[in-house]
Amino acid sequence: MSMSTVPxxxxIYVDGHKVACNGGGGALGHxxxxxxxxxxxxxxxxxxxxxxxxxxxxHEYQSPAPRPEGDH
Structure with missing residues (x-):
């Protein structure tokens, strides 16, 4: 059984408390x-x-992706 990983x-770190998102724009945006x-x-x-x-x-955010050993 093959397991695929989702990235x-x-x-994105921001200064304010309100943000706008368009998915990066272009054909792949939203x-x-x-x-x-x-x-x-x-x-x-x-x-x-x-x-x-x-x-x-x-400083409180923990990425859900585990880091490989030695990448600390």
Whole structure:
């Protein structure tokens, strides 16, 4: 049985508490959506799974992707 891995979401660090996302625009983008960061300082786009993290919470964010040994 082969297991496929899904890449972790793109993380974008922001200064404000409201963000806009269009998936990066172009042919691979999605409609513009406006999102507000929650009390935990982050929000995830429902279209493209980009994660927006407030810069003040950046030290608290843990990537869901495990790091290979030696990449610390």
């Amino acid at each position: 972790p979401p793109e993380v 409609p513009m959506v406006y999102l507000e960061l929650g009390a935990n300082g982050e929000v995830e786009c429902g279209y493209c799974d980009r994660k927006f993290v407030h810069k003040d919470h950046a």
